[in-house]
Amino acid sequence: MPQHTPDLPPELRPLAQMPLFKRLAARLFGHGLTRLRAQHRFSWLHGQADGFRSGHEAGVEYGYREGKRDGIEEGRQVLLIRDLRSDEHRAPGVDDRLFDDWRLPLTPDLKKRIKADVARLLPAHAQPSAAQWKMIFSDTPSTSVVAGAGAGKSTSLVLRILLLSHYLGFELSSMTVVTFTRESRKDFISKLMEILSLWGQPLGLKEAQAVVRTFHSRILPMVRSLPGFERLQAFENLHHGTYDDEADSNPFDLRINEAQRQQLNACYHGLYGRHACFRELIAPMARHALQLKELERDHPDVQKRVAVTELAAKRDEELCDVIEDLWLRAGAWPIKGIEPSRQRVEINGASFHCHGYSAELEAWVVLGFDARESPQLARPGAKLSVRAEWAVKRTLFQAFCRKPLIWLDNYESSKRLLSSLAGDTTSGPGFDYKVKGELASAPLLDCFVTAAGFIENLGLDVPTAVGQMSFAKDDPDRGFFEALSLFWKALEDHLLDQSPPIMTYNRMFSLFGENTPENLRLLSDGLLRPLSHLMIDEFQDVSPQIVAWIRASLHEIRRRGPAMHVGRGAQHSSLLCVGDDWQSIYGWRGSSPKYFMEFNKEFPSPSTTRVMLGENFRSHQHIIDAAEHIVKAAPAISGKKAKASGTAKALVPVQVLDRDEVALAQQLLAHYQRGDSVLMLYRKSSDKLLIQEHIQSVVNLDSSLPPAMRRLKQLTYHSAKGLQADAVFLLGDCQHLTRSPYKNQVYRMAGLGKDGDAEPYDNAQRDEVLRLAYVGITRAVSYCYWYVEGQEGQGANAPRASDRVAGGKSFFDDRRATKAR
Structure with a gap:
């Protein structure tokens, strides 16, 4: 098999590869030149071709040998890259934890020293149990302490403060202990001062009060730090002639006093005068609320009293005389806006009487027997007391009278109705209302406050929540909540228009909740710092509104990072919550044990300590x-x-x-x-x-x-x-x-x-x-x-x-x- 010849110029190719004519000419000329001894062209050409060929082959062999060796050497340094990545695009995750990943610097020697000091300075009955020491020495950013009744949690909380301040050098200004009631706050302050003094760290009353707070006393300074709100007053702390910033408000107890009622009434009358839709909503509620409630005719009371209908009708005019005299003597009758003329009403063919008629309310009015009068009071010669005769008449009217009828049970209801009909701006609507689900009726504006408070404690906005509700078309509560939506918005504006401005605590918390994190960025480090190490007692009673504020505050503290803690001993933040879900009893005002029962989910943390205080030091x-x-x-x-x-x-x-x-x-x-x-x-x-x-x-x-x-x-x-x-x-x-x-x-x-x-x-x-x-x-x-x-x-x-x-x-x-x- 002929050997492969590399590509050569035509003039250097071997004769065998040349065309026939050129081969004959080359041989002829070659022989001639050879004979003349001038040149051996053939040998020269073939020698040149052979040299090129042999040189090429040697070069290929050498190059292959050297290249292989170099390739092996270089191959040993080449990184094999395989792309194992998914084609799916994935964004970075969200760090929603409320705390940095840190631990309290508690060494075994320090724990031993603290235990020795406690054993030396506190009496035997106050020595912590193993579970209480676990709570005191918790070194994680978040701690959940399940403390049943009589568990002795107060002393443990005080020792926790002692650990942070006395042994670790954390400033008291970085701590807040939250209690819910005036009595519990007072007791805790006393115990804190007592124990810190035993450790040579005396604490004045004002300093202790600055640490042991209510949620309310922490939120108020935040709002007051904003321009225009420096003199803001809390609606819940209003009192006639005085205003107390330090009032320990119970977040689940809002009894309306006269100063607060004055603001509610003024807002109501202003809205009633200028807002036609609001007036249209109030009118049917007033009629419904004031009218005597119907009673089924097969009700036992009706069956018992219907037999004396004729006898009751005969004595009715005399009964009306006696009751009117009582109302006149009490200064509760007549009522301006009600025509004081008796009207006959037929009950099963017998004639009874109303005491007057209200054209504005389009209803007849009957006066009742005030409970403050003597129950033994009787007409001359009558066998029954006036109270008993009145009860019979009321039952008959409830079962058989279908006229729009207002039955005034007492003198107070008379005064409220009088003020309302007279357009008195210092009085409320003048009638009570009962929202379905409540145990008793209450003045309309009190019902507004109660319902709005429940909605806001759940972390909801009142008008927004009302807009998502639904009721039967003829349900009176449908009108009530529509009126509440209008009234609550007007009340918030009315309170802010006062000088100084006024705001409810619920609105303050919502301003600094999770839905408005930008507001927290307006606050100074000094206002947020007391929440860095937050300890909350009775945590099972916390409301969703408060939870949103706590989480938002902790988020902001973490966002600010180390710059917030320059030059201070307390460098990070922590949360310790003590509670007992078995003692959660304020759901009717909007609290929920959910946030304690699902603590890890509600307060995400790099690490959480959970403590069960199962010893009861109170009961057998x-x-x-x-x-x-x-x-x-x-x-x-x-x-x-x-x-x-x-x-x-x-x-x-x-x-x-x-x-x-x-x-x-x-x-x-x-x-x-x-x-x-x-x-x-x-x-x-x-x-x-x-x-x-x-x-x-x-x-x-x-x-x-x-x-x-x-x-x-x-x-x-x-x-x-x-x-x-x-x-x-x-x-x-x-x-x-x-x-x-x-x-x-x-x-x-x-x-x-x-x-x-x-x-x-x-x-x-x-x-x-x-x-x-x-x-x-x-x-x-x-x-x-x-x-x-x-x-x-x-x-x-x-x-x-x-x-x-x-x-x-x-x-x-x-x-x-x-x-x-």
Whole structure:
């Protein structure tokens, strides 16, 4: 096989590769030149070709050999790159944590020294348990402490402050301890001053008050720091002649005083005068609210009294005379705007009388029997009292009169109606209203404040929330909430127009919440710094509105970074929350245990410490077990079970008895005479009045003693948190008696309740009544007596906390004659 010849110029190609003619000519000329010995062209050409060919081959061989070697060497330094990346575009994640990833610098030696100091300086009964030390020494940015009733959390919180300030050098100005009530704040301040002084760090009252605060006292300076709001006043702190910035407002208790009512009334009359739509909404509400409520004709009261219709009609004019005289004597009649002329009304063919007519309200007016008058008052020669005769007439009118009728039950309602009809700008609308789901009616503007407060506590805007509600076309609440939407916007503007301007606390919190982070950037470092190390007691009672403000503040502190802490010992931020979801009892005002139960989700952190304070230093085990048995049916943080600690006490079961005010009073008197402290708890103010006459001698004796020596307290279940007594008396069962359509709607808007739950608020309240019973029982140190009603009457079919009483358990002594099924 001929060897491959590289490409050569034509003149250098071998003869065999030349065309025939050129080969013959080359040989001819070559032979001639050779003979002449001039040149051997053929040899020269072939030698040149052979040299080129051999040189090429040698070069290829050498180049291959050298190139292979160099290639191997260089190949050892080449990085093989394989692209394993996905074709999908992915943006950076969002860091939504509220804290830097840091830890408290707590060394074993430091912990040992602190424990030794506590053992030396505090008495034996105040020494922390292992779980309490875990809370005190928590070194993570966030800490959740589940502290049941009587867990001794206050001392642990004070020792936490001592750790941060005395041992780690964190400034007190970087800390805030939040309490909810005036009493708890006062007690905590006293304990803080006492313990810090033992460590040679005396603290003045003003300094202690600056650390132990309410949420309200932290938000007010924030708003006042903004231009134009330097003299801003809080609506909740308004008082006639005085204004108290330091007023410890309970975030779940807004009782309207005269100074506040004056602002509400002025706004109402201004809006009523200029806004036609508002007037049109108020008129039917007024008629509906003032008119006597109908009664079904088969109602037992109607069946009993219809038989005396003729007899009642015969005495009606005399009855009208007596009642009118009472109203005249009280200065409540006549009422301007109501024509005081009697009108006949036919009831089952018998004639009765109204006392007057209101053209503005298009309704007849009947005067009632004021409860302040003597119930024994009677007409001359009459067998029944005036009160009883009036009750018969009222029942007949409720069942058989279909005229628009206003029944004025008392002199106060007369005054309110008079002021309203007269257009008095210092008075309110002049009628009461009852929102579905509320237990009782109240003046219209009070209803506005209550409903708006509930909506705002859930972190919602009132007009926006109202715009998302829906009601049946003929439901009076539909008009109520439309009017509320108009009124609340007008009230906020009205308050800001005052000099100095006024604002509700809820609006202040919303200004610095998660929806308006730009407002927080207007604040100085000094206003935010006290929130750097935030410790919150009773965290189960926090509202969504407050949670949004806390999270927004912590976000802003972290955003500012190290520049905010230059030259200071406290370089980062932390949150420590203490609570007990079993003691969450303010859902009716907008709080929710959700934020405590789902703490890690609601307050994302690089690391969280969770502490369970399961020791109860207050009650014996029977009281603990009885209370937990009732409440365990409600959703709760898992793993909770309290154990009695401290001095051993005799195990006395919780007694459950039929309601009997006389028997209760006798038992209460026996404990008081024995020297026990006594706590009397009731559900309704009317219950307090019923028991008052039976325990008046004890009340008089106790109130005559110096405050420090008094041993009797009478409070509602809700007001008793944080208190304790040797013997506790509970009057009344715990029930959720109503259904609230509007609260169910706004609960869903706020994201509370389970998906698909049509009644999330009402279901939450059914759990809350169990927690309320738990709070009541766990106030007891040694004895607890629970007097509950029978199942007849109001709420007969409503779930009751006492249904959870287990007769077969040693911790209950159920002495009711008729046991709950």
